[in-house]
Amino acid sequence: xxxxxxxxxxxxxxxxxxxxxxxxxxxxxxxxxxxxxxxxxxxxxxxxxxxxxxxxxxxxxxxxxxxxxxxxxxxxxxxxxxxxxxxxxxxxxxxxxxxxxxxxxxxxxxxxxxxxxxxxxxxxxxxxxxxxxxxxxxxxxxxxxxxxxxxxxxxxxxxxxxxxxxxxxxxxxxxxx
Numbered sequence: 001x002x003x004x005x006x007x008x009x010x011x012x013x014x015x016x017x018x019x020x021x022x023x024x025x026x027x028x029x030x031x032x033x034x035x036x037x038x039x040x041x042x043x044x045x046x047x048x049x050x051x052x053x054x055x056x057x058x059x060x061x062x063x064x065x066x067x068x069x070x071x072x073x074x075x076x077x078x079x080x081x082x083x084x085x086x087x088x089x090x091x092x093x094x095x096x097x098x099x100x101x102x103x104x105x106x107x108x109x110x111x112x113x114x115x116x117x118x119x120x121x122x123x124x125x126x127x128x129x130x131x132x133x134x135x136x137x138x139x140x141x142x143x144x145x146x147x148x149x150x151x152x153x154x155x156x157x158x159x160x161x162x163x164x165x166x167x168x169x170x171x172x173x174x175x176x177x
Contacts, residue, residue, distance in 0.1 A: 004105035121167035
């Protein structure tokens with residue numbers, strides 16, 4: 001029995017495939033907007049209360065603590081998500097493991113050194129295509145990342161789009177190019 005068209009991709013993920021703080025996407029824009037708003041609020045608070053705080057004994061220390069808290073909050077918003085993803089790749093992890101993924105019209109086959117799995121397309125809730133990557137979502141927190149750099153040709157990317165359209169009716173957001 002002929003399984004139809006097939007796209008096979010050898011995937012070796014890097015931290016930048018999963019998260020880049022400067023990638024134009026909703027979560028990053030929200031982080032940067034919140035950080036900018038916090039900076040504006042802090043600037044206004046500092047400008048309006050700096051003289052009052054300095055009039056207290058050790059008022060300079062209170063201002064220093066406020067600045068340290070602002071820096072820590074900005075790091076938590078902007079830098080820690082990136083460092084968390086980098087830490088996932090630092091240890092031997094399954095994320096960094098090379099995986100061969102075969103997309104067929106009837107199933108998807110995942111093969112790595114530690115496991116082999118055949119899954120139906122219905123395992124995925126939705127698929128999002130960004131400029132450099134496909135994200136196959138399995139709920140809110142799980143998913144499979146397939147970077148476009150791993151495809152052997154642009155025709156394979158187009159064939160994968162076709163397979164997604166045929167097998168995940170209405171559950172995808174794909175690019176037009």
